[in-house]
Amino acid sequence: MSFLLVIIALVILASAAVAMSLRNLIHSALLLVANWLGVAAFYLWAGAEFVAFAQVLIYVGAVSMIVLFAMLLTRRARADAAGGADSGGRTVAALLASGAVAGTLAFAALQTHLPAAASPAPPATVRDLGASLMGPHAAALVIVGMILTVALLGAVILAATERNPPEDDAP
Amino acid sequence: MSPLQLCLLLSSGLFCVGLAGALSRSNAILVLLGIELMLNAANLNFIAFWRFGPAPSADTGVIFVIFSIAVAAAEAAVGLALVIAIYRHQKNIRLQEASRLKG
Numbered sequence: 001m002s003f004l005l006v007i008i009a010l011v012i013l014a015s016a017a018v019a020m021s022l023r024n025l026i027h028s029a030l031l032l033v034a035n036w037l038g039v040a041a042f043y044l045w046a047g048a049e050f051v052a053f054a055q056v057l058i059y060v061g062a063v064s065m066i067v068l069f070a071m072l073l074t075r076r077a078r079a080d081a082a083g084g085a086d087s088g089g090r091t092v093a094a095l096l097a098s099g100a101v102a103g104t105l106a107f108a109a110l111q112t113h114l115p116a117a118a119s120p121a122p123p124a125t126v127r128d129l130g131a132s133l134m135g136p137h138a139a140a141l142v143i144v145g146m147i148l149t150v151a152l153l154g155a156v157i158l159a160a161t162e163r164n165p166p167e168d169d170a171p
Numbered sequence: 172m173s174p175l176q177l178c179l180l181l182s183s184g185l186f187c188v189g190l191a192g193a194l195s196r197s198n199a200i201l202v203l204l205g206i207e208l209m210l211n212a213a214n215l216n217f218i219a220f221w222r223f224g225p226a227p228s229a230d231t232g233v234i235f236v237i238f239s240i241a242v243a244a245a246e247a248a249v250g251l252a253l254v255i256a257i258y259r260h261q262k263n264i265r266l267q268e269a270s271r272l273k274g
Contacts, residue, residue, distance in 0.1 A: 025198065032207075046221075067204065067251065098190040106180055115225040144242070
């Protein structure tokens with residue numbers, strides 16, 4: 001069981017690290033699809049099937065498409081499609097900062113006494129989730145729907161406003 | 172090492188990879204993707220504590236992750252629309268040059 005978790009963790013961490021360090025944006029996006037699939041595999045491993053399928057539908061299906069379209073729409077014809085050279089000093093500083101955060105988090109996770117579960121979590125079936133979403137969490141569900149609607153309208157307004165109509169290199 | 176600690180280490184690693192990417196890259200889309208990685212790490216923690224935590228409740232962790240994914244999807248849509256707006260304004264999406272909000 002832990003062996004499977006280690007394999008999933010290796011897939012998740014390796015794909016994320018390589019995606020964040022590649023120069024080619026398209027390759028980064030495709031590796032992040034692998035990363036999100038690894039996260040979905042983790043959810044399956046942990047017994048949260050509904051969240052795993054939601055992850056596949058939303059991240060692998062929708063967010064990756066949005067990211068790929070944004071990359072293609074904002075790509076320059078010139079060779080600096082990778083966003084130009086990142087400064088070395090900033091990379092070193094970022095690695096130092098994230099390394100410090102990683103050390104702190106790992107130390108805290110390893111040193112904290114985490115009481116073991118008395119009994120494994122009861123399985124959350126889709127029926128239970130639906131009853132819970134429609135019952136105790138109905139207000140939150142409505143608010144999330146409002147957030148999604150407002151975000152969609154805002155995204156359309158932001159991305160579709162045409163300020164100078166005769167744009168020579170409109171995407 | 173308990174499975175809960177393994178899960179916490181995994182999510183710490185994923186969070187820090189995302190943090191390094193968000194801090195070091197100058198491409199706005201990659202910064203957004205780093206933030207998405209950090210959100211995914213938080214979701215991993217929710218599921219890990221739901222599954223292996225000392226007081227397993229019925230489905231609180233799963234509900235929380237569902238709402239978190241919904242908010243993250245909205246954030247990705249607005250963020251990438253902003254990236255496209257910046258690109259239309261200054262013809263590239265390098266964050267060093269996106270220093271003005273004025274249109």
